[in-house]
Amino acid sequence: MIPSSFTYKKASSVSDALAMLKEHGDEATLLAGGHSLIPALKLRLNDYGYLIDISKISELKSIDDKGDHIEIGAGVTHGEIVDSALLQSKVPFFSEAADLIGDVQVRNMGTIGGSIAHADPAADWPALLLAADATINIHNGSSSRSVAAADFFQGLFHTAVEEGEMITSISVPVSANAKTKYIKFMQPASRFAIVGCAVNLEMSGGTISSAKVAYAGVSATPFRDSAVEATLAGKSLDDATIEAAGNAAADSASIMSDHFASESYRKQMAKVYTKRALKALA
Numbered sequence: 001m002i003p004s005s006f007t008y009k010k011a012s013s014v015s016d017a018l019a020m021l022k023e024h025g026d027e028a029t030l031l032a033g034g035h036s037l038i039p040a041l042k043l044r045l046n047d048y049g050y051l052i053d054i055s056k057i058s059e060l061k062s063i064d065d066k067g068d069h070i071e072i073g074a075g076v077t078h079g080e081i082v083d084s085a086l087l088q089s090k091v092p093f094f095s096e097a098a099d100l101i102g103d104v105q106v107r108n109m110g111t112i113g114g115s116i117a118h119a120d121p122a123a124d125w126p127a128l129l130l131a132a133d134a135t136i137n138i139h140n141g142s143s144s145r146s147v148a149a150a151d152f153f154q155g156l157f158h159t160a161v162e163e164g165e166m167i168t169s170i171s172v173p174v175s176a177n178a179k180t181k182y183i184k185f186m187q188p189a190s191r192f193a194i195v196g197c198a199v200n201l202e203m204s205g206g207t208i209s210s211a212k213v214a215y216a217g218v219s220a221t222p223f224r225d226s227a228v229e230a231t232l233a234g235k236s237l238d239d240a241t242i243e244a245a246g247n248a249a250a251d252s253a254s255i256m257s258d259h260f261a262s263e264s265y266r267k268q269m270a271k272v273y274t275k276r277a278l279k280a281l282a
């Protein structure tokens, strides 16, 4: 449980961190909260000559109201998202979800940027970002690009971030007519999602005009379930709609199986947690 030796470097700004990444190439990686990277180094799953600490970069630490969206810095911790009055009022399922992550220490150290860069299949943020239709803002030192969450998560621990790039922020659309909920069936020790269900309903009066429903922990890659969304669109959120939506969940997904939950149990829990999330919004 001792990592290979590395050189620790502390970045003072985004451009400083990106210059260090450029200098050291694939020998270097970014260190944010360290709650995924340090265990991976200790288990010798990863090995880097240089760790570039970005945890004290103030540019990455803000949560800003931009009118039609909220911009969350990549270095914002889960705990800061729990406590954000702006997110509590405008994107409440983000604060709800953050409060379900790990324990106090994990929430105080772990960052949203680190979580989505790591892309653990059991992490909560990927499903939230998909259901929110969020955009991930990435910089490489000379230019920036924005990637839709739907294109960002590309596989097990695999994202659209390329060598020499860094996530700087996440843009989350806001809507006054949205109803949102995140609940999960969690691993009791770590609280990682065995099944996490993120629901974002756009309401028009009593009718669901559109639905985004995404899952964490179910597949190797987080996904939106178009069958569930189709069941909800154009309906009112009554018992029959909730039952039909829940029954449709995860039917066409490629579902994981491990020592916490078999494939069939995970699928059943996806249905149960979809119904629970929708009932909570009804």
Ligand SMILES: Cc1cc2nc3c(=O)[nH]c(=O)nc-3n(C[C@H](O)[C@H](O)[C@H](O)COP(=O)(O)OP(=O)(O)OC[C@H]3O[C@@H](n4cnc5c(N)ncnc54)[C@H](O)[C@@H]3O)c2cc1C
Pocket (backbone or CB within 6 Å): 029, 030, 031, 032, 033, 034, 035, 036, 037, 038, 074, 075, 100, 101, 102, 103, 106, 109, 110, 111, 112, 113, 114, 115, 117, 118, 120, 122, 123, 124, 125, 161, 165, 166, 167, 168, 190, 191, 192, 193
């Ligand atoms: C005991 C325990 C329980 C946990 N429970 C949960 C849980 O319930 N739900 C959940 O979702 N997560 C959980 N986690 C994971 C936790 O949320 C981590 O914070 C998260 O996975 C990684 O964020 P970090 O800031 O610690 O990143 P780090 O560990 O520092 O970095 C992770 C990876 O992301 C890269 N990276 C970091 N920041 C950036 C950036 N801005 N741009 C590009 N790449 C970047 C790093 O180079 C590294 O490869 C748990 C972790 C622990 C240890």
